[in-house]
Amino acid sequence: MKYPLLLLATVLACAMSTATLASYADDRAEIENLSNRYMIAVDSGDMDSVMATWTDDGELVWADGTERGKSAIRKAMAGFSQGRAKSIPEGAKSWPRSRHFILNHVIDVNGNSAKTLAYWFEITNSTPQKDVQLVYFGHYEDELVKQNGHWLFKVRKVYNESLSNRSLFYPGLGEKNPQK
Numbered sequence: 001m002k003y004p005l006l007l008l009a010t011v012l013a014c015a016m017s018t019a020t021l022a023s024y025a026d027d028r029a030e031i032e033n034l035s036n037r038y039m040i041a042v043d044s045g046d047m048d049s050v051m052a053t054w055t056d057d058g059e060l061v062w063a064d065g066t067e068r069g070k071s072a073i074r075k076a077m078a079g080f081s082q083g084r085a086k087s088i089p090e091g092a093k094s095w096p097r098s099r100h101f102i103l104n105h106v107i108d109v110n111g112n113s114a115k116t117l118a119y120w121f122e123i124t125n126s127t128p129q130k131d132v133q134l135v136y137f138g139h140y141e142d143e144l145v146k147q148n149g150h151w152l153f154k155v156r157k158v159y160n161e162s163l164s165n166r167s168l169f170y171p172g173l174g175e176k177n178p179q180k
Helices: 002-043 049-052 070-077 079-086
Strands: 054-062 065-068 098-109 111-126 133-147 150-160
Touching: 002 049, 002 098, 049 070, 054 070, 065 070, 065 111, 070 111, 070 133, 111 150
Parallel strands: 054 150
Antiparallel strands: 054 065, 098 111, 111 133, 133 150
């Protein structure tokens, strides 16, 4: 009787571990997809899709300050969509673009909340030489929540390591003050 109970306990433990791993894998995949959808929507100027990635009370912390709530975030990011159409000359057959990329996701899920770190960079082919160049790079530190079964950004901190607001070091990335 002892061995069948041990076998049953082992099978149940494996099943629970498999279910936990599958749940984490699903959460991770959805969070990465959320970040990717956000980047593609920003590049295409699709503000409705950008805003669909946020909670109603979301907070965006970026080089231009801190925006609280969806309406403030939409207003602050409006230039991403409004500037696109205005920059296309009449009769144009092609148009230079910028593209954002996100990579190296570190995702920690804890129930219906998650924290992520990820690197990002932007490239453009809108240069006098008509070549491709790096425009900016940095990283995100995000807090997400799962609402109605889907992950959304609650807080998105955008660190642009190419601008004058860059830091000597980033504790969120595990960096230590190099001067100490």
